Amino acid sequence: MFPAQYDDLQIMSHAVVGFPSLEENEKAIAGLAEAGVKLIELQVPFSDPVADGHTLVNACYEALKHGGSVQATLDLAQRVCARHPEVTFILMSYLNPLYRFGLEELFKQAAAAGIKGMIVPDWPVEEIEPWLPQLDALGLAPILMVTPNTAPDRVKKITRASRGMIYVVSRMGVTGHETHWGEKFQNYITEIRKHTDLPLAVGFGVRTADDLNALSGKAEVAAFCSQYIEWQRDDGSDVAADKMKTIIEAIA
Amino acid sequence: MIRSDNGYFGEFGGRFVPEILLPALTELEDLFFGLRDDPEFWQEFVTLCQEFSGRPTPLTPLRRLSKQLGGAQIWLKREDLNHSGAHKINNVLGQGLLVQRMGKQRVIAETGAGQHGLATAIMAARLGLEATIYMGAEDIERQYSNVFWMRQLGSDVVGVTTGAQTLKEALDEALRDWAASVETTHYVLGTACGPAPFPELVSYFQSIISDEIKEQSQRQMGRLPDEIVACVGGGSNAIGAFAAFLETPEVALIGIEAGGTSFEDGQHSVRLSHNTGETGIAQGYKTLFLQNDDGQLGDTHSIAAGLDYVGVSPILAYLSQQGRVIPESATDDEVTEAFSLLMKTEGIIPALESAHGLAGGFKRAKQMRPEQNVVINLSGRGDKDIFNIARAFPQREWTEFLQREAARSTELLAQKGGH
Numbered sequence: 001m002f003p004a005q006y007d008d009l010q011i012m013s014h015a016v017v018g019f020p021s022l023e024e025n026e027k028a029i030a031g032l033a034e035a036g037v038k039l040i041e042l043q044v045p046f047s048d049p050v051a052d053g054h055t056l057v058n059a060c061y062e063a064l065k066h067g068g069s070v071q072a073t074l075d076l077a078q079r080v081c082a083r084h085p086e087v088t089f090i091l092m093s094y095l096n097p098l099y100r101f102g103l104e105e106l107f108k109q110a111a112a113a114g115i116k117g118m119i120v121p122d123w124p125v126e127e128i129e130p131w132l133p134q135l136d137a138l139g140l141a142p143i144l145m146v147t148p149n150t151a152p153d154r155v156k157k158i159t160r161a162s163r164g165m166i167y168v169v170s171r172m173g174v175t176g177h178e179t180h181w182g183e184k185f186q187n188y189i190t191e192i193r194k195h196t197d198l199p200l201a202v203g204f205g206v207r208t209a210d211d212l213n214a215l216s217g218k219a220e221v222a223a224f225c226s227q228y229i230e231w232q233r234d235d236g237s238d239v240a241a242d243k244m245k246t247i248i249e250a251i252a
Numbered sequence: 253m254i255r256s257d258n259g260y261f262g263e264f265g266g267r268f269v270p271e272i273l274l275p276a277l278t279e280l281e282d283l284f285f286g287l288r289d290d291p292e293f294w295q296e297f298v299t300l301c302q303e304f305s306g307r308p309t310p311l312t313p314l315r316r317l318s319k320q321l322g323g324a325q326i327w328l329k330r331e332d333l334n335h336s337g338a339h340k341i342n343n344v345l346g347q348g349l350l351v352q353r354m355g356k357q358r359v360i361a362e363t364g365a366g367q368h369g370l371a372t373a374i375m376a377a378r379l380g381l382e383a384t385i386y387m388g389a390e391d392i393e394r395q396y397s398n399v400f401w402m403r404q405l406g407s408d409v410v411g412v413t414t415g416a417q418t419l420k421e422a423l424d425e426a427l428r429d430w431a432a433s434v435e436t437t438h439y440v441l442g443t444a445c446g447p448a449p450f451p452e453l454v455s456y457f458q459s460i461i462s463d464e465i466k467e468q469s470q471r472q473m474g475r476l477p478d479e480i481v482a483c484v485g486g487g488s489n490a491i492g493a494f495a496a497f498l499e500t501p502e503v504a505l506i507g508i509e510a511g512g513t514s515f516e517d518g519q520h521s522v523r524l525s526h527n528t529g530e531t532g533i534a535q536g537y538k539t540l541f542l543q544n545d546d547g548q549l550g551d552t553h554s555i556a557a558g559l560d561y562v563g564v565s566p567i568l569a570y571l572s573q574q575g576r577v578i579p580e581s582a583t584d585d586e587v588t589e590a591f592s593l594l595m596k597t598e599g600i601i602p603a604l605e606s607a608h609g610l611a612g613g614f615k616r617a618k619q620m621r622p623e624q625n626v627v628i629n630l631s632g633r634g635d636k637d638i639f640n641i642a643r644a645f646p647q648r649e650w651t652e653f654l655q656r657e658a659a660r661s662t663e664l665l666a667q668k669g670g671h
Contacts, residue, residue, distance in 0.1 A: 046547075046548065047415060047548040047549045048415075048420065048421075048424050048534050048535060048549055049424075050269075050270065050424050050427040050428060050431075050535070050536075051270040051272075051428075051431065052428075053428070054414070057414050057424075058414070061414065061415060064548060069546040070546055070547070071546075094534070095268060095533045095534075096532045096533050096534045096541075096543070096547040096548075096549075097546055097547035097548070098547070099532065099533050099547060100530075100532065100543070100545065100546065100547030101546075101547070121270045121271075122268045122269060122270055122533070122534075122536070123268065124267065124268060124269070124271070124274070127266075127268070144271075145270070145271045145272075146271065147270075147271045147272040148272075149272060149275050149434065149435065150271060150274075150275070151275065154274075158271070169271070169272060172272060172431065172432050172433070172434065172435070173272075173428075173431050173432030174428045174431050174432065
């Protein structure tokens with residue numbers, strides 16, 4: 001399940017479905033669960049992932065060559081959700097693959113597979129709102145993004161439509177570069193909390209144990225994604241899981 | 253004037269972008285909506301185009317070629333005579349006026365054939381702005397002369413090496429830059445695609461083309477043309493040439509897409525005709541995209557880098573669905589033939605992109621009567637295509653020259669210690 005407001009920091013990590021291969025995904029996810037990761041995004045690879053930096057762009061490109069797709073994501077979800085009940089699985093995708101699959105059918109199948117939430121970066125709040133009754137009925141939480149340049153009235157609108165948690169984009173830009181967690185960031189978090197009781201998941205630039213320590217006490221979830229995918233790419237899934245374990249133990 | 257319904261044209265258009273880009277798009281939209289009905293703003297734009305880009309561009313009758321083909325009278329709208337050599341500068345000069353009003357100091361752009369990048373580099377130099385141009389690595393190889401000039405003009409040209417390394421990837425990369433730089437940077441989108449308000453905004457500036465066609469045809473033909481033909485990549489030159497005639501059904505509007513080498517996946521860029529494109533949402537907007545069943549955008553091919561694009565303007569997708577614009581396509585071979593024919597019969601060197609309009613327009617003109625008139629929008633000039641044309645018509649002489657020139661330039665570099 002999603003954490004409650006002000007729970008201790010939990011780690012969310014990532015799988016790009018088909019990267020490095022569909023078989024490896026299952027092993028990698030088991031490794032992450034073992035390491036103590038509480039939430040895992042299953043990313044549907046996409047040909048044009050505009051909110052992602054090069055690590056995830058290249059992972060998507062590889063994943064597509066190795067059978068990554070919406071269907072493969074749903075199939076994987078079904079297996080890993082059953083196998084790792086302690087982990088909350090979240091579907092992450094750009095809109096087009098879901099749109100082509102058929103949104104209504106996708107929501108039903110994702111919920112049936114055990115998916116608890118959805119992150120779709122190019123799906124604006126106005127387009128999500130009409131789907132809320134259906135998503136609520138299925139227990140599928142749309143996790144919407146707030147960014148540092150989002151105006152206060154829009155933060156209000158986004159937090160109202162969001163379910164499960166709010167994805168706080170830590171800084172301007174795309175995934176995969178570092179972030180500074182200073183006073184400005186604290187003010188940003190404080191401002192968002194004024195509008196919502198939902199837990200905050202902070203992503204973009206969470207790459208080290210120092211980043212996690214900095215977020216501890218500020219947010220409920222840290223999205224540790226691009227760095228993990230780089231470990232997976234460079235060292236394989238086993239070593240990547242070990243590194244994740246070390247980092248989680250360091251902040252415990 | 254082309255007006256969206258809250259960003260949509262029928263079912264197409266919209267604004268599907270990461271939240272981070274939203275404030276910049278609404279800022280741009282507010283500014284644009286405040287200016288577009290102001291005749292003084294339009295006049296400021298027209299004057300700038302006249303003073304800087306040589307507008308109005310002529311409407312040239314092709315007397316010899318029309319006679320040779322034996323059908324309708326063919327006229328060319330000479331967008332190739334713009335400064336920078338293509339219609340792209342119209343939109344860029346217009347957006348330059350907006351950048352000045354927003355007070356931003358940096359611009360970014362995506363480019364396929366390099367004409368939009370070149371136009372942006374020119375505008376940036378003129379206004380003293382910093383410019384970064386994203387271009388697919390594949391397109392850099394195909395259009396190196398434009399890359400050369402963009403760099404000389406002081407722009408930073410960044411080669412994009414993801415995916416198929418063409419226009420689609422360049423657009424993705426420009427969006428990524430913008431996500432980081434949006435507060436200080438304006439994204440000069442080059443075609444009537446992307447998130448609202450770009451399709452509407454780009455069409456607004458490009459409509460200067462059809463305003464002129466309307467006036468010039470009245471003066472030169474004594475009436476409106478029977479058909480207007482334009483090539484369609486993203487669609488900005490076509491919308492520009494069509495805009496003033498949308499409410500005039502007696503003027504047929506024909507868009508020519510890049511038929512490439514065949515209708516097999518990955519060998520063409522045909523989205524409107526032949527039911528090859530399917531509705532999708534990507535790159536910030538909803539339109540007909542070439543894509544597979546999983547919603548992954550497909551690979552495209554065209555001899556012309558500027559038409560090698562996977563989506564199409566939502567305005568054209570809508571007009572084509574409504575039957576107002578008739579989509580057709582021309583193959584790479586038909587295009588090189590039309591290119592050659594225009595050059596040898598009329599002494600005009602067209603861009604390969606525009607030569608698609610020629611191929612489609614010539615074909616139609618042949619079926620028409622001599623008292624009818626066809627206007628083909630010659631969106632750009634062909635100088636930039638010297639390497640591509642040399643490849644289409646291989647000659648030993650050219651290859652030998654390149655070898656000598658490469659040797660000279662290597663020697664020069666060694667002497668000057670350049671790198």
